[in-house]
Amino acid sequence: MAKEMQKTSMFIERNPGDYENGDISKNLDDDGRVKRTGTWLTASAHIITAVIGSGVLSLAWAIAQLGWVAGPAVLTAFSFITYFTSTLLADCYRAPDPVHGKRNYTYMDVVRAYLGGRKVQLCGLAQYVNLLGVTIGYTITASISMVAVKRSNCFHKHGHHVKCQTSNNPFMVIFACIQIVLSQIPNFHNLSWLSILAAIMSFAYSSIGLGLSIAKVAGGEHVRTTLTGVTVGDTIKSSPPENKSMKRATTLGVSTTTLFYVLCGLVGYAAFGNDAPGNFLTGFGFYEPFWLIDFANICIAIHLIGAYQVFAQPLFGFIEGWCARRWPENKFITREHVVDVPCYGVYYINFFRLVWRTAYVILTAVVAMIFPFFNDFLGLIGAGSFWPLTVYFPIEMHIAQTKLPKYSFRWIWLKILSWVCLIVSLIAAAGSVQGLIQSLKTYKPFQTQD
Helix, strand or coil: CHHHHHHHCCCCCCCHHHHHCCCCHHHECCCCCECCCECHHHHHHHHHHHHCCHHHHHHHHHHHHHHHHHHHHHHHHHHHHHHHHHHHHHCCCEECCCCCCEECCCHHHHHHHHCCCHHHHHHHHHHHHHHHHHHHHHHHHHHHHHHHHHHHHHHHHHCCCCCCCCCCHHHHHHHHHHHHHHCCCCCHHHHHHHHHHHHHHHHHHHHHHHHHHHHHHHCCCCCCCCCCCCCCCCCECCCCCHHHHHHHHHHHHHHHHHHHHHHHHHHHHHHHHHHCCCCCCCCCCCCCCHHHHHHHHHHHHHHHHHHHHHHHHHHHHHHHHHHHHHCCCCHHHHCCEEEEECCCEEEEECHHHHHHHHHHHHHHHHHHHHCCCCHHHHHHHHHHHHHHHHHHHHHHHHHHHHCCCCCCHHHHHHHHHHHHHHHHHHHHHHHHHHHHHHHHHCCCCCCCCC
């Protein structure tokens, strides 16, 4: 019986020795799942990996659009909002009590526990469309960084006036092949090492970009800046309580990312002024030292390899869980096969997981190659998902959990915060639509990207 459980379990990895010794409970938590090993430190690594993307290198351009006054103010304000709503969300992991209540393992489970109804479907739609869009965007962005390495060496050899154009497609294929292998890691909690590596990489390339910007500022080159901007037309162990660990991880993760955002944005703007490139590493705000630019872009690619998994694994788990519940008797979906991998040990392979995850990675790569301007969609997806996932649902669940009296002072200002963020998201979405329309006008299928 124990061996049959081992073969058919898709969601819980078990050590065969535990069954032989008749001692399973020591490796299981109080809810029957594998004992959680995550800490506030590993959770912080996941947060940093997800939040500090290569977009940090575009903040100089963003600050250029807003100027010295509004730029830092907007960065600081939304960092605080993200931190605040994240702490509200951490308290909702268990329901109804934040410490002793029943655990909710996904965002949709949390929304179902506190709000229920159609809001669960709306949450799922916003969440999984965002995850899909981000993984496609990361495929594009990682390939751009890989291409930048090749172009950097071309510029160093032939001069900065040469175009050195290179197709992104071969590098998207390489990125997809790596993701196919990493996607076979069964559970999210096995990815801590990858998130830690990715977080280190994000610190590395952000620090290089920051250092090069400081060097450019110190060089005394005059650039034009303005006050008002450019003129334009998880799986955490239960002791200590998960909400306390998650709040600690949120504090470290958000404060770290905010520091890097502000420094890279402000120093980058000081270095490039109103002519700041969209990304001052892949957009060649710097050409020399070329080897350092190469290293930074390699760090970006490695970081996005890890970040892709952070965003893809929840989607993998959702689809696999739904299929297992829908067709529990289907052996293709539920059965685990034991494979002895040299230098690794026993690995449990599930054919449905192998086929579905491989197909997903291939799909994201194909879409990225067909629509290389998909990053414009990301702005729209980000604007569309920020308000419901980061602001609306955490606030509404907090109100439901604490049973805040309607029209009380705290209820009113939480509602005001939610509405203000909605308006900002709508404005950002409008800007993204405009950028998307411009990209469509100049779009040529399979065009070579700079």
